[in-house]
Amino acid sequence: MNVTKFFTSFKYAFAGIVLASKEQNFRFHLLSMIIVIIAAIFTGLSKIEWIIIVLVIAxxxxxxxxxxxxxxxxxxATTDIHPLAKAAKDLAAGAVLIFAIASVIIAVMIFIPKWFNLS
Ligand SMILES: Nc1ncnc2c1ncn2[C@@H]1O[C@H](COP(=O)(O)OP(=O)(O)OP(=O)(O)O)[C@@H](O)[C@H]1O
Known part of the structure; x- marks a missing residue:
């Protein structure tokens, strides 16, 4: 195993995260992550609930x-307007939206019963 190559790939992966942190959407998700973690700390979650929250955030x-x-x-690939370029971008955006909706549903299912003593 090439240890130098292994750690270099970490460097590139970290560079990717730094690059993403300049984008508005990613910053919104980072802010949401901080709010959810603070809410989770104050609400008091079980181990399995923390695991779910970490998985959803990641x-x-x-x-x-x-x-x-x-x-x-x-x-x-192209600077032209092309239906396949549109499809690729819209499909990727759709995947993000589906996961975002599921994340909100999961957050509601975990937090609301605890906040309103429904569990
Ligand atoms: N080359 C293209 N051909 C056809 N439609 C495109 C093309 N590029 C972008 N689009 C359409 O315009 C929308 C916005 O494109 P853009 O490149 O601004 O992406 P975005 O999803 O807004 O990304 P960002 O997160 O950078 O704002 C896309 O979702 C897609 O529907």
Missing amino acids: GMLSLELINSAIENMVDL
Whole structure:
């Protein structure tokens, strides 16, 4: 195993996250993540609820990075207006939207019963 190559790939992966942090959508997700973590700390979650929250946050941020990567690849492939370019970008954006909706539903299912003593 090449240790130098292994750590270099970490450097590039981290550069990707830094690059994404300049985008408005990613910053919105980062802000949401901070709010959710603060809410989770004050609400008091079980271990399994924390696991779900961590998975949802990681999934959301990862999906946003993949969406940005697809947008960049499409822009690199063509500067023309093309239905396939539109489809690629819209499909990626759709994937982000589906996960975002699921994340909100999961957050509501975890937090609301605790806040209003419904569980
Ligand atoms: N080359 C293209 N051909 C056809 N439609 C395109 C093309 N590029 C973008 N579009 C359409 O315009 C929309 C906005 O494109 P844009 O490149 O601004 O992406 P975006 O989703 O707004 O990304 P960002 O997160 O950078 O704002 C896309 O979702 C797509 O529907």
